[in-house]
Amino acid sequence: KSKLNTNIIGKKILCFETIGSTNDHAKKIAKESEEGTIILSEEQTKGRGRMGKVWHSIKGDGIWLSIILKPDIPPYHAPIITQIAGLSVVIALNELGVKSSIKWPNDILINNKKICGILTEMSIEIDRIDHIVVGIGMNVKTLDFPNDIENMATSILKEGYSLNRLDILSRILEKFEEFYTDYVSNNDIEKIANMCKTYSAIIGKDIYVIKGDKRRKARGIDINKNGNLIVEYEDGSSEELVSGEVSIRGE
Ligand code: BTN
Known part of the structure:
Protein backbone atom coordinates (compact mmCIF):
# COMPACT_ATOMS: atom_id res chain seq x y z
CA LYS A 1 0.00 0.00 0.00
CA SER A 2 1.43 3.37 -0.90
CA LYS A 3 1.51 6.16 1.60
CA LEU A 4 1.08 9.77 0.64
CA ASN A 5 3.69 12.09 2.09
CA THR A 6 2.04 15.47 1.60
CA ASN A 7 0.60 18.15 3.87
CA ILE A 8 -1.74 20.09 1.59
CA ILE A 9 -2.10 18.35 -1.75
CA GLY A 10 -4.38 15.35 -1.28
CA LYS A 11 -5.02 15.99 2.41
CA LYS A 12 -8.59 15.42 1.35
CA ILE A 13 -9.28 13.08 -1.57
CA LEU A 14 -12.79 12.54 -2.91
CA CYS A 15 -12.97 9.24 -4.79
CA PHE A 16 -15.66 8.35 -7.32
CA GLU A 17 -16.42 5.15 -9.21
CA THR A 18 -17.83 7.23 -12.02
CA ILE A 19 -18.26 10.95 -12.65
CA GLY A 20 -18.91 13.30 -15.58
CA SER A 21 -15.63 15.20 -15.34
CA THR A 22 -13.43 15.58 -12.26
CA ASN A 23 -12.66 19.14 -13.38
CA ASP A 24 -16.37 20.00 -13.54
CA HIS A 25 -16.94 18.56 -10.08
CA ALA A 26 -13.90 20.35 -8.66
CA LYS A 27 -15.14 23.65 -10.07
CA LYS A 28 -18.54 23.05 -8.49
CA ILE A 29 -17.18 22.48 -4.98
CA ALA A 30 -14.08 24.69 -5.16
CA LYS A 31 -15.47 27.63 -3.21
CA GLU A 32 -16.23 25.66 -0.08
CA SER A 33 -13.25 23.30 -0.41
CA GLU A 34 -9.86 23.55 1.19
CA GLU A 35 -6.81 24.13 -0.98
CA GLY A 36 -5.29 20.86 -2.07
CA THR A 37 -8.56 18.92 -2.20
CA ILE A 38 -8.47 16.25 -4.88
CA ILE A 39 -11.20 14.69 -6.97
CA LEU A 40 -10.35 11.26 -8.31
CA SER A 41 -12.50 8.96 -10.40
CA GLU A 42 -12.15 5.47 -11.85
CA GLU A 43 -14.06 6.61 -14.92
CA GLN A 44 -15.25 9.84 -16.55
CA THR A 45 -18.26 9.93 -18.81
CA LYS A 46 -17.68 13.51 -19.95
CA GLY A 47 -13.90 13.87 -19.67
CA ARG A 48 -12.74 17.10 -21.26
CA GLY A 49 -9.49 17.97 -23.01
CA ARG A 50 -8.18 21.32 -24.16
CA MET A 51 -9.97 23.24 -26.89
CA GLY A 52 -13.30 21.53 -26.34
CA LYS A 53 -11.96 18.07 -27.17
CA VAL A 54 -13.20 14.87 -25.60
CA TRP A 55 -10.84 13.12 -23.16
CA HIS A 56 -11.36 9.35 -23.22
CA SER A 57 -11.35 8.11 -19.63
CA ILE A 58 -12.20 4.39 -19.58
CA LYS A 59 -12.92 2.71 -16.26
CA GLY A 60 -9.76 1.63 -14.46
CA ASP A 61 -7.49 2.49 -17.40
CA GLY A 62 -5.92 5.65 -16.09
CA ILE A 63 -5.49 8.33 -13.51
CA TRP A 64 -8.20 10.95 -13.88
CA LEU A 65 -7.89 13.63 -11.24
CA SER A 66 -8.35 17.31 -10.43
CA ILE A 67 -6.61 19.43 -7.81
CA ILE A 68 -8.26 22.51 -6.26
CA LEU A 69 -5.80 25.37 -5.62
CA LYS A 70 -6.16 28.84 -4.16
CA PRO A 71 -2.89 30.62 -4.87
CA ASP A 72 -2.61 34.34 -4.23
CA ILE A 73 -1.15 35.16 -7.63
CA PRO A 74 -2.24 37.42 -10.49
CA PRO A 75 -4.32 35.65 -13.17
CA TYR A 76 -1.63 36.10 -15.83
CA HIS A 77 0.68 33.88 -13.77
CA ALA A 78 -1.79 30.99 -13.90
CA PRO A 79 -0.07 29.20 -16.82
CA ILE A 80 2.83 28.45 -14.50
CA ILE A 81 0.50 26.12 -12.56
CA THR A 82 0.12 24.00 -15.70
CA GLN A 83 3.90 23.86 -16.00
CA ILE A 84 4.24 22.84 -12.35
CA ALA A 85 1.79 20.00 -13.01
CA GLY A 86 3.69 18.92 -16.13
CA LEU A 87 6.96 18.99 -14.30
CA SER A 88 5.53 16.92 -11.45
CA VAL A 89 4.30 14.27 -13.85
CA VAL A 90 7.55 14.07 -15.80
CA ILE A 91 9.77 13.90 -12.75
CA ALA A 92 7.48 11.38 -11.05
CA LEU A 93 7.57 9.14 -14.12
CA ASN A 94 11.32 9.49 -14.58
CA GLU A 95 11.88 8.55 -10.93
CA LEU A 96 9.78 5.46 -11.53
CA GLY A 97 12.00 4.55 -14.48
CA VAL A 98 9.76 5.83 -17.27
CA LYS A 99 11.58 8.25 -19.55
CA SER A 100 9.20 11.03 -20.50
CA SER A 101 9.28 14.63 -21.65
CA ILE A 102 7.08 17.74 -21.77
CA LYS A 103 5.55 19.04 -24.95
CA TRP A 104 5.09 22.65 -23.95
CA PRO A 105 2.86 23.68 -22.37
CA ASN A 106 0.76 20.79 -21.17
CA ASP A 107 1.33 17.40 -22.73
CA ILE A 108 3.57 14.66 -21.43
CA LEU A 109 5.10 12.33 -23.99
CA ILE A 110 6.76 8.93 -23.99
CA ASN A 111 8.52 8.01 -27.24
CA ASN A 112 6.88 11.02 -28.87
CA LYS A 113 3.37 9.87 -28.04
CA LYS A 114 1.04 11.50 -25.57
CA ILE A 115 0.66 9.73 -22.25
CA CYS A 116 -0.81 12.55 -20.21
CA GLY A 117 -2.66 15.83 -20.69
CA ILE A 118 -3.27 18.74 -18.33
CA LEU A 119 -6.28 21.03 -18.29
CA THR A 120 -5.99 24.08 -16.03
CA GLU A 121 -9.08 26.20 -15.46
CA MET A 122 -9.36 29.27 -13.25
CA SER A 123 -12.05 31.38 -11.71
CA ILE A 124 -11.27 35.08 -11.33
CA GLU A 125 -12.96 37.51 -8.99
CA ILE A 126 -12.14 41.19 -9.30
CA ASP A 127 -8.69 40.71 -10.85
CA ARG A 128 -7.63 38.07 -8.35
CA ILE A 129 -7.75 34.32 -8.66
CA ASP A 130 -10.48 32.79 -6.54
CA HIS A 131 -9.46 29.25 -7.39
CA ILE A 132 -7.66 27.16 -9.98
CA VAL A 133 -8.56 23.61 -10.94
CA VAL A 134 -5.73 21.55 -12.43
CA GLY A 135 -6.94 18.43 -14.21
CA ILE A 136 -4.46 15.67 -14.95
CA GLY A 137 -5.34 12.72 -17.15
CA MET A 138 -2.84 9.89 -17.56
CA ASN A 139 -3.27 6.77 -19.66
CA VAL A 140 -1.89 3.95 -17.56
CA LYS A 141 -3.35 0.67 -18.82
CA THR A 142 -5.09 1.77 -22.03
CA LEU A 143 -4.24 -0.53 -24.94
CA ASP A 144 -6.83 0.51 -27.51
CA PHE A 145 -7.36 4.15 -28.47
CA PRO A 146 -10.01 5.55 -30.81
CA ASN A 147 -8.82 5.61 -34.46
CA ASP A 148 -8.37 9.37 -34.69
CA ILE A 149 -5.81 9.48 -31.86
CA GLU A 150 -4.28 6.02 -32.17
CA ASN A 151 -1.04 7.27 -33.73
CA MET A 152 -0.56 10.06 -31.21
CA ALA A 153 -1.60 8.48 -27.92
CA THR A 154 -0.07 5.83 -25.74
CA SER A 155 -0.15 4.48 -22.20
CA ILE A 156 2.34 3.36 -19.56
CA LEU A 157 1.46 -0.28 -20.24
CA LYS A 158 1.53 0.10 -24.02
CA GLU A 159 5.08 1.45 -23.74
CA GLY A 160 6.06 -1.70 -21.88
CA TYR A 161 6.02 -0.55 -18.27
CA SER A 162 3.82 -2.06 -15.61
CA LEU A 163 3.34 0.41 -12.81
CA ASN A 164 0.78 0.60 -10.07
CA ARG A 165 -1.60 3.57 -10.41
CA LEU A 166 -1.38 4.44 -6.72
CA ASP A 167 2.42 4.56 -6.84
CA ILE A 168 2.32 6.93 -9.82
CA LEU A 169 -0.38 9.06 -8.21
CA SER A 170 1.32 9.49 -4.86
CA ARG A 171 4.62 10.34 -6.53
CA ILE A 172 2.93 12.98 -8.73
CA LEU A 173 1.17 14.56 -5.76
CA GLU A 174 4.37 14.68 -3.72
CA LYS A 175 6.26 16.38 -6.55
CA PHE A 176 3.38 18.75 -7.14
CA GLU A 177 3.31 19.81 -3.50
CA GLU A 178 7.08 20.36 -3.52
CA PHE A 179 7.06 22.59 -6.63
CA TYR A 180 3.78 24.34 -5.84
CA THR A 181 4.65 25.35 -2.27
CA ASP A 182 8.07 26.50 -3.41
CA TYR A 183 6.46 28.57 -6.16
CA VAL A 184 3.80 30.26 -3.98
CA SER A 185 6.35 31.18 -1.33
CA ASN A 186 9.17 32.36 -3.63
CA ASN A 187 7.36 33.28 -6.86
CA ASP A 188 10.33 32.01 -8.80
CA ILE A 189 8.83 31.44 -12.23
CA GLU A 190 12.25 31.29 -13.85
CA LYS A 191 13.20 28.25 -11.75
CA ILE A 192 10.16 26.32 -12.99
CA ALA A 193 10.70 27.53 -16.56
CA ASN A 194 14.29 26.28 -16.46
CA MET A 195 13.25 22.87 -15.19
CA CYS A 196 10.58 22.65 -17.90
CA LYS A 197 13.25 23.44 -20.45
CA THR A 198 15.41 20.58 -19.18
CA TYR A 199 12.58 18.13 -19.78
CA SER A 200 11.30 19.70 -22.98
CA ALA A 201 10.42 17.48 -25.93
CA ILE A 202 10.44 20.34 -28.44
CA ILE A 203 13.55 22.46 -27.88
CA GLY A 204 15.76 22.06 -30.93
CA LYS A 205 13.01 20.14 -32.74
C1 BTN B 1 -5.60 17.77 -22.85
O1 BTN B 1 -4.56 17.18 -23.13
O2 BTN B 1 -6.30 18.27 -23.75
C2 BTN B 1 -6.01 17.90 -21.41
C3 BTN B 1 -6.62 16.63 -20.90
C4 BTN B 1 -7.03 16.72 -19.45
C5 BTN B 1 -7.77 15.49 -18.98
C6 BTN B 1 -8.05 15.51 -17.50
S1 BTN B 1 -8.66 13.97 -16.88
C7 BTN B 1 -9.07 14.71 -15.35
C8 BTN B 1 -9.61 16.09 -15.65
N1 BTN B 1 -11.04 16.07 -15.89
C9 BTN B 1 -11.35 16.38 -17.15
O3 BTN B 1 -12.50 16.42 -17.62
N2 BTN B 1 -10.23 16.65 -17.84
C10 BTN B 1 -9.04 16.55 -17.00
Missing part, protein backbone atom coordinates in the same frame (compact mmCIF):
# COMPACT_ATOMS: atom_id res chain seq x y z
CA ASP A 206 10.93 20.92 -35.81
CA ILE A 207 7.35 21.63 -34.84
CA TYR A 208 4.19 23.24 -36.13
CA VAL A 209 2.69 26.27 -34.39
CA ILE A 210 -1.08 26.24 -34.69
CA LYS A 211 -3.15 29.36 -34.11
CA GLY A 212 -6.80 28.99 -34.94
CA ASP A 213 -6.82 27.41 -38.41
CA LYS A 214 -3.31 28.63 -39.28
CA ARG A 215 -0.39 26.23 -39.13
CA ARG A 216 3.21 27.31 -39.46
CA LYS A 217 6.41 25.30 -39.55
CA ALA A 218 8.88 26.30 -36.86
CA ARG A 219 11.67 25.16 -34.60
CA GLY A 220 11.53 25.18 -30.79
CA ILE A 221 14.33 27.43 -29.55
CA ASP A 222 13.90 28.16 -25.86
CA ILE A 223 11.59 28.35 -22.87
CA ASN A 224 12.36 31.79 -21.48
CA LYS A 225 12.34 33.08 -17.90
CA ASN A 226 8.59 33.78 -18.10
CA GLY A 227 7.88 30.19 -19.14
CA ASN A 228 7.00 31.24 -22.67
CA LEU A 229 8.12 29.28 -25.72
CA ILE A 230 10.44 30.95 -28.23
CA VAL A 231 10.13 29.58 -31.74
CA GLU A 232 11.89 30.40 -34.98
CA TYR A 233 10.08 30.25 -38.29
CA GLU A 234 11.49 29.19 -41.66
CA ASP A 235 11.96 32.81 -42.74
CA GLY A 236 14.27 33.38 -39.76
CA SER A 237 11.82 35.44 -37.73
CA SER A 238 11.13 34.41 -34.16
CA GLU A 239 8.18 34.70 -31.81
CA GLU A 240 7.48 34.38 -28.08
CA LEU A 241 4.43 32.20 -27.54
CA VAL A 242 2.23 32.42 -24.46
CA SER A 243 0.48 29.19 -23.47
CA GLY A 244 -3.24 29.11 -23.99
CA GLU A 245 -2.95 31.00 -27.26
CA VAL A 246 -1.35 28.32 -29.36
CA SER A 247 -1.09 24.62 -29.84
CA ILE A 248 2.09 22.80 -30.86
CA ARG A 249 2.38 19.73 -33.09
CA GLY A 250 5.39 17.57 -33.63
CA GLU A 251 6.62 17.02 -37.18
Whole structure:
Protein backbone atom coordinates (compact mmCIF):
# COMPACT_ATOMS: atom_id res chain seq x y z
CA LYS A 1 0.00 0.00 0.00
CA SER A 2 1.43 3.37 -0.90
CA LYS A 3 1.51 6.16 1.60
CA LEU A 4 1.08 9.77 0.64
CA ASN A 5 3.69 12.09 2.09
CA THR A 6 2.04 15.47 1.60
CA ASN A 7 0.60 18.15 3.87
CA ILE A 8 -1.74 20.09 1.59
CA ILE A 9 -2.10 18.35 -1.75
CA GLY A 10 -4.38 15.35 -1.28
CA LYS A 11 -5.02 15.99 2.41
CA LYS A 12 -8.59 15.42 1.35
CA ILE A 13 -9.28 13.08 -1.57
CA LEU A 14 -12.79 12.54 -2.91
CA CYS A 15 -12.97 9.24 -4.79
CA PHE A 16 -15.66 8.35 -7.32
CA GLU A 17 -16.42 5.15 -9.21
CA THR A 18 -17.83 7.23 -12.02
CA ILE A 19 -18.26 10.95 -12.65
CA GLY A 20 -18.91 13.30 -15.58
CA SER A 21 -15.63 15.20 -15.34
CA THR A 22 -13.43 15.58 -12.26
CA ASN A 23 -12.66 19.14 -13.38
CA ASP A 24 -16.37 20.00 -13.54
CA HIS A 25 -16.94 18.56 -10.08
CA ALA A 26 -13.90 20.35 -8.66
CA LYS A 27 -15.14 23.65 -10.07
CA LYS A 28 -18.54 23.05 -8.49
CA ILE A 29 -17.18 22.48 -4.98
CA ALA A 30 -14.08 24.69 -5.16
CA LYS A 31 -15.47 27.63 -3.21
CA GLU A 32 -16.23 25.66 -0.08
CA SER A 33 -13.25 23.30 -0.41
CA GLU A 34 -9.86 23.55 1.19
CA GLU A 35 -6.81 24.13 -0.98
CA GLY A 36 -5.29 20.86 -2.07
CA THR A 37 -8.56 18.92 -2.20
CA ILE A 38 -8.47 16.25 -4.88
CA ILE A 39 -11.20 14.69 -6.97
CA LEU A 40 -10.35 11.26 -8.31
CA SER A 41 -12.50 8.96 -10.40
CA GLU A 42 -12.15 5.47 -11.85
CA GLU A 43 -14.06 6.61 -14.92
CA GLN A 44 -15.25 9.84 -16.55
CA THR A 45 -18.26 9.93 -18.81
CA LYS A 46 -17.68 13.51 -19.95
CA GLY A 47 -13.90 13.87 -19.67
CA ARG A 48 -12.74 17.10 -21.26
CA GLY A 49 -9.49 17.97 -23.01
CA ARG A 50 -8.18 21.32 -24.16
CA MET A 51 -9.97 23.24 -26.89
CA GLY A 52 -13.30 21.53 -26.34
CA LYS A 53 -11.96 18.07 -27.17
CA VAL A 54 -13.20 14.87 -25.60
CA TRP A 55 -10.84 13.12 -23.16
CA HIS A 56 -11.36 9.35 -23.22
CA SER A 57 -11.35 8.11 -19.63
CA ILE A 58 -12.20 4.39 -19.58
CA LYS A 59 -12.92 2.71 -16.26
CA GLY A 60 -9.76 1.63 -14.46
CA ASP A 61 -7.49 2.49 -17.40
CA GLY A 62 -5.92 5.65 -16.09
CA ILE A 63 -5.49 8.33 -13.51
CA TRP A 64 -8.20 10.95 -13.88
CA LEU A 65 -7.89 13.63 -11.24
CA SER A 66 -8.35 17.31 -10.43
CA ILE A 67 -6.61 19.43 -7.81
CA ILE A 68 -8.26 22.51 -6.26
CA LEU A 69 -5.80 25.37 -5.62
CA LYS A 70 -6.16 28.84 -4.16
CA PRO A 71 -2.89 30.62 -4.87
CA ASP A 72 -2.61 34.34 -4.23
CA ILE A 73 -1.15 35.16 -7.63
CA PRO A 74 -2.24 37.42 -10.49
CA PRO A 75 -4.32 35.65 -13.17
CA TYR A 76 -1.63 36.10 -15.83
CA HIS A 77 0.68 33.88 -13.77
CA ALA A 78 -1.79 30.99 -13.90
CA PRO A 79 -0.07 29.20 -16.82
CA ILE A 80 2.83 28.45 -14.50
CA ILE A 81 0.50 26.12 -12.56
CA THR A 82 0.12 24.00 -15.70
CA GLN A 83 3.90 23.86 -16.00
CA ILE A 84 4.24 22.84 -12.35
CA ALA A 85 1.79 20.00 -13.01
CA GLY A 86 3.69 18.92 -16.13
CA LEU A 87 6.96 18.99 -14.30
CA SER A 88 5.53 16.92 -11.45
CA VAL A 89 4.30 14.27 -13.85
CA VAL A 90 7.55 14.07 -15.80
CA ILE A 91 9.77 13.90 -12.75
CA ALA A 92 7.48 11.38 -11.05
CA LEU A 93 7.57 9.14 -14.12
CA ASN A 94 11.32 9.49 -14.58
CA GLU A 95 11.88 8.55 -10.93
CA LEU A 96 9.78 5.46 -11.53
CA GLY A 97 12.00 4.55 -14.48
CA VAL A 98 9.76 5.83 -17.27
CA LYS A 99 11.58 8.25 -19.55
CA SER A 100 9.20 11.03 -20.50
CA SER A 101 9.28 14.63 -21.65
CA ILE A 102 7.08 17.74 -21.77
CA LYS A 103 5.55 19.04 -24.95
CA TRP A 104 5.09 22.65 -23.95
CA PRO A 105 2.86 23.68 -22.37
CA ASN A 106 0.76 20.79 -21.17
CA ASP A 107 1.33 17.40 -22.73
CA ILE A 108 3.57 14.66 -21.43
CA LEU A 109 5.10 12.33 -23.99
CA ILE A 110 6.76 8.93 -23.99
CA ASN A 111 8.52 8.01 -27.24
CA ASN A 112 6.88 11.02 -28.87
CA LYS A 113 3.37 9.87 -28.04
CA LYS A 114 1.04 11.50 -25.57
CA ILE A 115 0.66 9.73 -22.25
CA CYS A 116 -0.81 12.55 -20.21
CA GLY A 117 -2.66 15.83 -20.69
CA ILE A 118 -3.27 18.74 -18.33
CA LEU A 119 -6.28 21.03 -18.29
CA THR A 120 -5.99 24.08 -16.03
CA GLU A 121 -9.08 26.20 -15.46
CA MET A 122 -9.36 29.27 -13.25
CA SER A 123 -12.05 31.38 -11.71
CA ILE A 124 -11.27 35.08 -11.33
CA GLU A 125 -12.96 37.51 -8.99
CA ILE A 126 -12.14 41.19 -9.30
CA ASP A 127 -8.69 40.71 -10.85
CA ARG A 128 -7.63 38.07 -8.35
CA ILE A 129 -7.75 34.32 -8.66
CA ASP A 130 -10.48 32.79 -6.54
CA HIS A 131 -9.46 29.25 -7.39
CA ILE A 132 -7.66 27.16 -9.98
CA VAL A 133 -8.56 23.61 -10.94
CA VAL A 134 -5.73 21.55 -12.43
CA GLY A 135 -6.94 18.43 -14.21
CA ILE A 136 -4.46 15.67 -14.95
CA GLY A 137 -5.34 12.72 -17.15
CA MET A 138 -2.84 9.89 -17.56
CA ASN A 139 -3.27 6.77 -19.66
CA VAL A 140 -1.89 3.95 -17.56
CA LYS A 141 -3.35 0.67 -18.82
CA THR A 142 -5.09 1.77 -22.03
CA LEU A 143 -4.24 -0.53 -24.94
CA ASP A 144 -6.83 0.51 -27.51
CA PHE A 145 -7.36 4.15 -28.47
CA PRO A 146 -10.01 5.55 -30.81
CA ASN A 147 -8.82 5.61 -34.46
CA ASP A 148 -8.37 9.37 -34.69
CA ILE A 149 -5.81 9.48 -31.86
CA GLU A 150 -4.28 6.02 -32.17
CA ASN A 151 -1.04 7.27 -33.73
CA MET A 152 -0.56 10.06 -31.21
CA ALA A 153 -1.60 8.48 -27.92
CA THR A 154 -0.07 5.83 -25.74
CA SER A 155 -0.15 4.48 -22.20
CA ILE A 156 2.34 3.36 -19.56
CA LEU A 157 1.46 -0.28 -20.24
CA LYS A 158 1.53 0.10 -24.02
CA GLU A 159 5.08 1.45 -23.74
CA GLY A 160 6.06 -1.70 -21.88
CA TYR A 161 6.02 -0.55 -18.27
CA SER A 162 3.82 -2.06 -15.61
CA LEU A 163 3.34 0.41 -12.81
CA ASN A 164 0.78 0.60 -10.07
CA ARG A 165 -1.60 3.57 -10.41
CA LEU A 166 -1.38 4.44 -6.72
CA ASP A 167 2.42 4.56 -6.84
CA ILE A 168 2.32 6.93 -9.82
CA LEU A 169 -0.38 9.06 -8.21
CA SER A 170 1.32 9.49 -4.86
CA ARG A 171 4.62 10.34 -6.53
CA ILE A 172 2.93 12.98 -8.73
CA LEU A 173 1.17 14.56 -5.76
CA GLU A 174 4.37 14.68 -3.72
CA LYS A 175 6.26 16.38 -6.55
CA PHE A 176 3.38 18.75 -7.14
CA GLU A 177 3.31 19.81 -3.50
CA GLU A 178 7.08 20.36 -3.52
CA PHE A 179 7.06 22.59 -6.63
CA TYR A 180 3.78 24.34 -5.84
CA THR A 181 4.65 25.35 -2.27
CA ASP A 182 8.07 26.50 -3.41
CA TYR A 183 6.46 28.57 -6.16
CA VAL A 184 3.80 30.26 -3.98
CA SER A 185 6.35 31.18 -1.33
CA ASN A 186 9.17 32.36 -3.63
CA ASN A 187 7.36 33.28 -6.86
CA ASP A 188 10.33 32.01 -8.80
CA ILE A 189 8.83 31.44 -12.23
CA GLU A 190 12.25 31.29 -13.85
CA LYS A 191 13.20 28.25 -11.75
CA ILE A 192 10.16 26.32 -12.99
CA ALA A 193 10.70 27.53 -16.56
CA ASN A 194 14.29 26.28 -16.46
CA MET A 195 13.25 22.87 -15.19
CA CYS A 196 10.58 22.65 -17.90
CA LYS A 197 13.25 23.44 -20.45
CA THR A 198 15.41 20.58 -19.18
CA TYR A 199 12.58 18.13 -19.78
CA SER A 200 11.30 19.70 -22.98
CA ALA A 201 10.42 17.48 -25.93
CA ILE A 202 10.44 20.34 -28.44
CA ILE A 203 13.55 22.46 -27.88
CA GLY A 204 15.76 22.06 -30.93
CA LYS A 205 13.01 20.14 -32.74
CA ASP A 206 10.93 20.92 -35.81
CA ILE A 207 7.35 21.63 -34.84
CA TYR A 208 4.19 23.24 -36.13
CA VAL A 209 2.69 26.27 -34.39
CA ILE A 210 -1.08 26.24 -34.69
CA LYS A 211 -3.15 29.36 -34.11
CA GLY A 212 -6.80 28.99 -34.94
CA ASP A 213 -6.82 27.41 -38.41
CA LYS A 214 -3.31 28.63 -39.28
CA ARG A 215 -0.39 26.23 -39.13
CA ARG A 216 3.21 27.31 -39.46
CA LYS A 217 6.41 25.30 -39.55
CA ALA A 218 8.88 26.30 -36.86
CA ARG A 219 11.67 25.16 -34.60
CA GLY A 220 11.53 25.18 -30.79
CA ILE A 221 14.33 27.43 -29.55
CA ASP A 222 13.90 28.16 -25.86
CA ILE A 223 11.59 28.35 -22.87
CA ASN A 224 12.36 31.79 -21.48
CA LYS A 225 12.34 33.08 -17.90
CA ASN A 226 8.59 33.78 -18.10
CA GLY A 227 7.88 30.19 -19.14
CA ASN A 228 7.00 31.24 -22.67
CA LEU A 229 8.12 29.28 -25.72
CA ILE A 230 10.44 30.95 -28.23
CA VAL A 231 10.13 29.58 -31.74
CA GLU A 232 11.89 30.40 -34.98
CA TYR A 233 10.08 30.25 -38.29
CA GLU A 234 11.49 29.19 -41.66
CA ASP A 235 11.96 32.81 -42.74
CA GLY A 236 14.27 33.38 -39.76
CA SER A 237 11.82 35.44 -37.73
CA SER A 238 11.13 34.41 -34.16
CA GLU A 239 8.18 34.70 -31.81
CA GLU A 240 7.48 34.38 -28.08
CA LEU A 241 4.43 32.20 -27.54
CA VAL A 242 2.23 32.42 -24.46
CA SER A 243 0.48 29.19 -23.47
CA GLY A 244 -3.24 29.11 -23.99
CA GLU A 245 -2.95 31.00 -27.26
CA VAL A 246 -1.35 28.32 -29.36
CA SER A 247 -1.09 24.62 -29.84
CA ILE A 248 2.09 22.80 -30.86
CA ARG A 249 2.38 19.73 -33.09
CA GLY A 250 5.39 17.57 -33.63
CA GLU A 251 6.62 17.02 -37.18
C1 BTN B 1 -5.60 17.77 -22.85
O1 BTN B 1 -4.56 17.18 -23.13
O2 BTN B 1 -6.30 18.27 -23.75
C2 BTN B 1 -6.01 17.90 -21.41
C3 BTN B 1 -6.62 16.63 -20.90
C4 BTN B 1 -7.03 16.72 -19.45
C5 BTN B 1 -7.77 15.49 -18.98
C6 BTN B 1 -8.05 15.51 -17.50
S1 BTN B 1 -8.66 13.97 -16.88
C7 BTN B 1 -9.07 14.71 -15.35
C8 BTN B 1 -9.61 16.09 -15.65
N1 BTN B 1 -11.04 16.07 -15.89
C9 BTN B 1 -11.35 16.38 -17.15
O3 BTN B 1 -12.50 16.42 -17.62
N2 BTN B 1 -10.23 16.65 -17.84
C10 BTN B 1 -9.04 16.55 -17.00
